[in-house]
Amino acid sequence: MTHDTPPSPGPSDPYADALRAGRGRSWLPLLAAALLNLGLIVAAWLALPGLPDRIPTHWGPDGRPDAWEDTSLGSLALGPLISLGTCAVMALTIPLVRMGAGQPTAAGAHGPAEPNPWRRFQTEGTARGTTVLVGVVMLLVSLLTVPTTLTVLGGGDGALPWWVMPLGATLVLGGTLLAMGPIVAWQQRAMRARAAEAGVRPTPEDEAEDARWTAAGLMKDPEDSRVMVPKRPGYGVGTTVNVGSRGGRALVVGFFALIAVALPAVLWIAAFSAR
Known part of the structure; x- marks a missing residue:
C-alpha cells in the first residue's frame, strides 16, 4: 500500500499581510451609503400607513413636484431603492476590477511582466483609492434622495427650497471630479508608507515611471x-489622456468645465428662474 506524499507548500508571500492590512476600511464610504439608503427605506415603510393616497414622485429643478403616483413603498422609496441596488452592484463590481488590475501586464507596456513589490503596493493603493472614491460618489448620490424622501414623509405639498436640486447636482458632479485625484493619491501615500515599513523601496525606474502619471491615472x-x-x-x-500634451490639457479642462461648471450652472439658472 502506498501513500501519496503531500505537496510541499509554496514560498510564502512576505508582503501579503502588509497588503491586506486595513483593506476593509476603504469600504466604509460605500457601507455608509448603503446604510443611509436602507434607513430611508425603513423610514418610508414605517410611515406608509399614515400617508395620503397619492404622493409626489418627481421634482423639477426648482424643487417643486411635477409628478405624482399612488402611494406605495416603491413610489415612496424609489430613489433609495435604486441607490441601494447601485451600491450592491458596485460592491460586486469592485472586487472584479481589483482582480483585473492585479493581473500581470505584458512586458514593455510601461511596466514589468510581473509586478515587483513596489508596484504591488502602488496597485493596492490605487485599488483602495478607487474603492473609497466609488463609496464617496455613491454617498453623494444617495444624499440627493434624502430631501425628496423626507419632504414626502413630512406631509405638506412636497415642495423643496429652490436651491436644493441644483446644489445636490453641483456636489455630485463637481465633487466627483475634484475628489478623484486627491482620494486616490491619499491611499497611494498610505500604501507607500506601508511599503517603507515592509522594507520595500522604489527603484530609479519605478520612480521615473511614477513621475509619468497622476494619481487619477x-x-x-x-x-x-x-x-x-x-x-x-x-x-x-x-486609453486615457496625456495631460503633458497641449491637446490633452485642453481636453481635460474642457471636460471639467462642461461637467463641473456648465451643467450645474444651467441647473442653477433654471431653478432660479422658475422659483
Missing part, C-alpha cells in the same frame, strides 16, 4: 505628443 509626459495613450497598468484597460 492620467499621463503627464510632456515628451509624448500623443493626446490619448494606453492606460497605466492597474487602472483598467483602454
Whole structure:
C-alpha cells in the first residue's frame, strides 16, 4: 500500500499581510451609503400607513413636484431603492476590477511582466483609492434622495427650497471630479508608507515611471505628443489622456468645465428662474 506524499507548500508571500492590512476600511464610504439608503427605506415603510393616497414622485429643478403616483413603498422609496441596488452592484463590481488590475501586464507596456513589490503596493493603493472614491460618489448620490424622501414623509405639498436640486447636482458632479485625484493619491501615500515599513523601496525606474502619471491615472509626459495613450497598468484597460500634451490639457479642462461648471450652472439658472 502506498501513500501519496503531500505537496510541499509554496514560498510564502512576505508582503501579503502588509497588503491586506486595513483593506476593509476603504469600504466604509460605500457601507455608509448603503446604510443611509436602507434607513430611508425603513423610514418610508414605517410611515406608509399614515400617508395620503397619492404622493409626489418627481421634482423639477426648482424643487417643486411635477409628478405624482399612488402611494406605495416603491413610489415612496424609489430613489433609495435604486441607490441601494447601485451600491450592491458596485460592491460586486469592485472586487472584479481589483482582480483585473492585479493581473500581470505584458512586458514593455510601461511596466514589468510581473509586478515587483513596489508596484504591488502602488496597485493596492490605487485599488483602495478607487474603492473609497466609488463609496464617496455613491454617498453623494444617495444624499440627493434624502430631501425628496423626507419632504414626502413630512406631509405638506412636497415642495423643496429652490436651491436644493441644483446644489445636490453641483456636489455630485463637481465633487466627483475634484475628489478623484486627491482620494486616490491619499491611499497611494498610505500604501507607500506601508511599503517603507515592509522594507520595500522604489527603484530609479519605478520612480521615473511614477513621475509619468497622476494619481487619477492620467499621463503627464510632456515628451509624448500623443493626446490619448494606453492606460497605466492597474487602472483598467483602454486609453486615457496625456495631460503633458497641449491637446490633452485642453481636453481635460474642457471636460471639467462642461461637467463641473456648465451643467450645474444651467441647473442653477433654471431653478432660479422658475422659483
